[in-house]
Amino acid sequence: MAQLIKSFGKRLRLQILLAVVAIFSGIATMYYSYGRKHETEMAIRYSSVLLGDMIKSLNMDMLRVEHAVSSSASVIMAGLDTPDSLMSIVCSTINSDNLIMGGGIAFSPNRYPQKGRWFMEYATVDSMGNYTFKHLNSIEYDYFSMEWYSKPASTGKTWWSSPYFDKGAGNRLMTTFSMPLSDSNGQLIAVITADVHLERFVQKLKTLRPYPDSRTFIINRSDGTFLSHPDTKLIYNATIYKYAGTINNPELWLIGKKMMKGQSGTECLHFNKSDAVASFMPMPNTPWSVCTISPMPTILQQLGTTTTNIIIILIIGVITLMFLIRIVIARATAPIKKITDAAYNIAAGNLNTPLPEIETDNEFRRLRDAFAHMQQSLKTYIERLTETTRHQQRTDSELEIAQKIQLDMLPKTFPPYPDHDEFDIYSRLITARMIGGDFYDFHLRDNKLFFVIGDVAGKGVPASIIMAVSRSMFKSALSQTTSPAHIISIINDSLAENNAQNMFVTMICGVLNLADGHLCYCSAGHNAPLIWDNEKGTHALPCLPNIPAGLFGGYAYENQTTKLVPGQKIILYTDGVTEAMSANKHMFGVERMKSTINSSHKYNSHVGAKELVNDIFQAIYQYTGTIRPNDDIAIMAITYNRYSEKSPDIAIRKEITIINDIEEIATLNAFILSIGRSQGWDDSTIKGIKLALEEAVSNIILYAYAPGVKGRITIVALCHDGEAEFRITDSGQPFNPLEHEVDIDTKANVDNRGIGGLGIFLMRRYMSQLSYEHSHNTNNLILKRIINK
Numbered sequence: 001m002a003q004l005i006k007s008f009g010k011r012l013r014l015q016i017l018l019a020v021v022a023i024f025s026g027i028a029t030m031y032y033s034y035g036r037k038h039e040t041e042m043a044i045r046y047s048s049v050l051l052g053d054m055i056k057s058l059n060m061d062m063l064r065v066e067h068a069v070s071s072s073a074s075v076i077m078a079g080l081d082t083p084d085s086l087m088s089i090v091c092s093t094i095n096s097d098n099l100i101m102g103g104g105i106a107f108s109p110n111r112y113p114q115k116g117r118w119f120m121e122y123a124t125v126d127s128m129g130n131y132t133f134k135h136l137n138s139i140e141y142d143y144f145s146m147e148w149y150s151k152p153a154s155t156g157k158t159w160w161s162s163p164y165f166d167k168g169a170g171n172r173l174m175t176t177f178s179m180p181l182s183d184s185n186g187q188l189i190a191v192i193t194a195d196v197h198l199e200r201f202v203q204k205l206k207t208l209r210p211y212p213d214s215r216t217f218i219i220n221r222s223d224g225t226f227l228s229h230p231d232t233k234l235i236y237n238a239t240i241y242k243y244a245g246t247i248n249n250p251e252l253w254l255i256g257k258k259m260m261k262g263q264s265g266t267e268c269l270h271f272n273k274s275d276a277v278a279s280f281m282p283m284p285n286t287p288w289s290v291c292t293i294s295p296m297p298t299i300l301q302q303l304g305t306t307t308t309n310i311i312i313i314l315i316i317g318v319i320t321l322m323f324l325i326r327i328v329i330a331r332a333t334a335p336i337k338k339i340t341d342a343a344y345n346i347a348a349g350n351l352n353t354p355l356p357e358i359e360t361d362n363e364f365r366r367l368r369d370a371f372a373h374m375q376q377s378l379k380t381y382i383e384r385l386t387e388t389t390r391h392q393q394r395t396d397s398e399l400e401i402a403q404k405i406q407l408d409m410l411p412k413t414f415p416p417y418p419d420h421d422e423f424d425i426y427s428r429l430i431t432a433r434m435i436g437g438d439f440y441d442f443h444l445r446d447n448k449l450f451f452v453i454g455d456v457a458g459k460g461v462p463a464s465i466i467m468a469v470s471r472s473m474f475k476s477a478l479s480q481t482t483s484p485a486h487i488i489s490i491i492n493d494s495l496a497e498n499n500a501q502n503m504f505v506t507m508i509c510g511v512l513n514l515a516d517g518h519l520c521y522c523s524a525g526h527n528a529p530l531i532w533d534n535e536k537g538t539h540a541l542p543c544l545p546n547i548p549a550g551l552f553g554g555y556a557y558e559n560q561t562t563k564l565v566p567g568q569k570i571i572l573y574t575d576g577v578t579e580a581m582s583a584n585k586h587m588f589g590v591e592r593m594k595s596t597i598n599s600s601h602k603y604n605s606h607v608g609a610k611e612l613v614n615d616i617f618q619a620i621y622q623y624t625g626t627i628r629p630n631d632d633i634a635i636m637a638i639t640y641n642r643y644s645e646k647s648p649d650i651a652i653r654k655e656i657t658i659i660n661d662i663e664e665i666a667t668l669n670a671f672i673l674s675i676g677r678s679q680g681w682d683d684s685t686i687k688g689i690k691l692a693l694e695e696a697v698s699n700i701i702l703y704a705y706a707p708g709v710k711g712r713i714t715i716v717a718l719c720h721d722g723e724a725e726f727r728i729t730d731s732g733q734p735f736n737p738l739e740h741e742v743d744i745d746t747k748a749n750v751d752n753r754g755i756g757g758l759g760i761f762l763m764r765r766y767m768s769q770l771s772y773e774h775s776h777n778t779n780n781l782i783l784k785r786i787i788n789k
Contacts, residue, residue, distance in 0.1 A: 013325050020321060024314045040277065040299060044266045047210045047279035047292055059284050061099055062177070062196075066158065066285075068096040069103075069179050069194045076105060076181060076192065083112055083119070087133055090123045093194060094131075101125060101174065102195035104136075105181075106143050108153075108188045118143070124195070148176040149191050156180055156188075160286045162222050163198050173198045173236075175286070198227065211299065216292040221260050227288060255280060259289035271295070339368055346375055409471060410439060414610060417444050421653030421718075422514040424639040425449070426609035428617060431632045437463025437505070438574045438632035439471050443478055447514050450478055452487075453636050454507030455526065455574040457548070466495070466503050470549070474509070484509040484522035485557040488549055492524070492557070495550030504550035508543070508572060517564040517640055522557050524549045527578065530594065532569040534605045534778075538594040541570070564640040567605065569612065571597060576633035580620050588623050603731040604712035605778055608655060609637040652678065652719045660701045660711045660732075668697055668715065675717050679724075681787060688766030689724065689785060695759035696728055696737070696781055704732025704779070722788075723768075728781040735779065736772045 072093045079085055086105050094100050102124035109117050120136040120143055136143065143149045151159040161176045174195045181189045218228040224239035234243060240256035251269035255278055258265065264281040271278075275296035282289045338356035345353035355372055358365045414426050427440045437456030442449060452474050456463040473494055477487040487509050495505065508529060510521035521529075521541070525548035528540045546557050564570070573593070580588040596619040600607050607615075613635050620633065641653075656671045658664035669690055676686035697713060705711040716727040737760060763770055769784040 012329050013322070016325050017318065017322055021314075021318055024318070040268075040296070044277055044279065047214075047277065047294060048266060048281075050210055051279050051281050051290060051292060055281055055283050055290060062160070062285055064097050065099055065177050065194050065196060066179075068093050068100060069177055069192050071096070072192060073179065073181055076190070080189065083107075083115065083121075087121045087123060090121055091131065093192075094123060094125055099196050099200060100194045101172070101197045104193050105190050106136075106149055106193065107190040109144065111189065148178045148193055152178045152180040152191050153188055156182070156186075162220055162287050163227055166195070210292060211294045213298055214292055214294040216290065218288055218290050219256070219259055221262060221282070221287045221289055224256060224260055252278075255291065259291060262289065268296075269293075339371060343371060346371075346378070409468060411441060416442070420444065420514070421641055423449055423512065423641055424609045424655075425451070425637070426613050427453075427634070427636040428613050429632065429634040430617075430629065432576070432629050433459055436460075436632035437467045438576065438634040439467045440572075440634055440636050441471050441474055442636075443475070445478070448482065449512040449514060449638070450482075450510075451512070451572075451636065451638065452507055452509045453526070453572040453574065453634060454505050454549075455576075455632070455634070456505045457503060459632070462501070462503065466505060466550075469495070470505050470507070482511055483559060484511055484520055485559040488522050488524050488546075488557045489555070492549040492551075492555055493553045496553035499550055502551075504548040506548045506575075510570075512564065512638065512640065514640075517566070517568075518561065519564055519570070520559050520561050522546065522559050524557065527573060527575055527590075529573075530571040530590075530597065531564075532571065532597050532601065533565070534567060534601075538571075538597045540590070566640060569609070569637060569639045571612070571616075572636040572638075573616075574632060574634045576629060576631035577616070577620065577635060579631055580624050580629055580633070581627055582623050583625055583627055588620055592619070592623070603710075604657060604714050604729065605731070606655070606657070606714040606716065606729055607712075608657065609639050611657065612637045652717070654717045655714065657712055657714045658697075660705050660713060660730075662698065662701055664701070664713075665694055665698065668693060671715065671717075675719065675724075679719055679787070685785075685787065689726075692763045692766040692783060692785075693726060693728075695762050696783065699737060699759055700728070700730050700732060700779075704730050704735065706733075719787075722786060724785050724787055726783045728779075728783070730779050731777060732779060734774045736774070737781070738770060738772050 072089055075089050075092075076086060079089065090103050090105060093103050102122070104120050104122035106120040107115075112119050116137050118137045118139065118141070120141070122134045122136055124132050124134075126132075144153075146161075147164070148159065148161040151161070158177065158179045161178065163173060163175050165171075165173050166176075172195075174197050177194045177196070179192045181192055183189055215230050216228070217226055217230070219225060219240050220227055224241050225236060226234045226238055226240065226243070227236070229235055238246075240259070241253060244250070244253035244256060249269070249271065251267070252271065255267050255269065258267075259280050259282070262282045266277060266279045269276055269278055271293055272295070276293050277296065277299065278291055278293045280289060280291035342353050342355050353375075355368055355375070358368050410429060411427065416425065425442060427442075429436075429438055429440065431438070436459055438454070439456075440451070440453040442451040444450075452471075454467070454470055456466040456470070470491055473491045474487065477490040480490065481487060488507065491505075491507075495503070506524055506526040508521060508523045508526040510519060512519050523543035524546050526543070528543045530538050531541050532538045541562065542560065544558050544560060547555055577593060578588055578590050582588075593616065596616050597612065600612050600615040616635055617633075652675070654671070654675060656667070658667055672690050672693060673686060676689070681689075693715070697715070700713055704713075711730060711732055713728065713730045716729075718725040718727070763783060766785070767783045768786045769782075771782045773780045773782075
């Protein structure tokens, strides 16, 4: 097989051979499939036609019997006054058709009182033509209860009875045709009968054999009894249901059900270990149905013989064709080796390798010319590629510089206002290309925080230019107005002027009054910001449907207002966040962003703005995987931190968040040391505060969360007016350490001292005031100390 793969000639021969075999096999399969279908349809049609013709013949025989009986009715009416002469009329009816083996006139009860309640004149003839006459006038032959009498008597219509053995009259297995005879008032006079030996019908139906091994049987629709069957043991002794159950053939059982309902049709079934076709049809004017079953192998016997001959011819043809193809391909592919050797040299880098000359003007000559053209094209391409690579390197270097300049234009120092603890702000931007059109900016003036985030339509250099212009105009507009709507109007009018390229920018601008939390904002077709608070979670900030900036000059933008309460956060973002695509082409979406924000606050309601923004970016990276973003992504988060109980003369506010890991105590100590050094505390004060906070935080790390559950602990430090205050919050199980305080004998030996209580003792010793509160599923422990410098 490996040699076949390496040799083009052998591989080509194999492919041609497989193609020929596939084509011929397909033709043979189609022929067999069509032939099987055609033969099956013809068998079904043949069986149905033959069955129908036979039933029509039987129906004609039965019509003759009915005609013979109806012809005798007028004669009987004329002879009612002489009942003893009616036997001759019965004999005449029997003689009128050789199917009739007996007949009679059964009078209604007490029709002739002198004859008694029962009076019937009956005659029968045997195969030798000998007649037997009977006068049935006693209860021993109670014909009033027999089907052949009761049905026409009650319905007033003719009737073919179910097969029965007529004991006391005909003494044979037969079926009877009955016709009621009534007077002018509709009163029943008598029932005229003609008996037909059942064996006459059975023998005629046995001739129905579409194929030599077809099976034909007759059932009685009233109870499913076999009236005729190749297995004579079943006749009159079994029903089709019982027989189907015995041979475990549910398909035959269903056919029997349809036959019992008097339906006709053709069904395929599995019978006697092979597929077969069954045709069935009811016999008109009788309670019988006939069925013939033909085996499928017999139907398809001729088709199988023809198919076998075709396969033999196919095999012989394929073997012959294989030898012919081998000779032709060996001669035709000889020039390929020369071209192959030259191609290897060219692929190795020797572009000046001479190509072999081919004299004949055919496909190989054109292949050689194509290689020559490729050889020259490769030389030219490599020269151009070298020059293009040098140019691309210069372009990439310039774009990297442009990206750095663009990012340097945006605020990148956080926290930007370390002396202001009224708010916490953090922003982050990544571009889909080296340079993009998303931007953000903020400015603090007169105790008000001005901020903006925008998204320029498009990407690349054009978007970056509009981004730079928009941000510059935001800075300029701040010197003219404090209204967000006015600021956007100034940017809109400037961009709309001479905007031949129809560039525009969506943005949202806001002004947060740090004194009372009043927020005034205006949206220019931008994504609605999200608000988070500890009670409602994350929800969208309502925005009016203003148009993006830059489309139409003079548009009247409208301001909107709301009020933030301490602890609330506002998250602004561009559409690159919600439209970030996963590998299966689903977008990140606003709801997933809300869920991310809520999850970030699950264990700590005091998550910082930086940590929140980074959590959102991390969720986007996990969602998109290795998929590169197709749009710029910018996020800005602002936390309003103004506390109503806080004094206005706070000297410093610092915050740290750690996880419930005992190794984080080192981070806590470094945090306290940094604050102490910046505030000029002496070593004794720093050491005491460290001991108190170590005990408090260690208790939370060890006991607040269940084993294996990761949680966050936030420590906020406030220093003002000679007092240091530390707020420790966590979302672990509710626990007030101050309720479990015990007396500690500090003079006792360590081995004799009781367990517990030392942590509270240290906090009491080194801190001036302790308090605890549990609210909004959060533990809040506050430690205060008076600082004496």
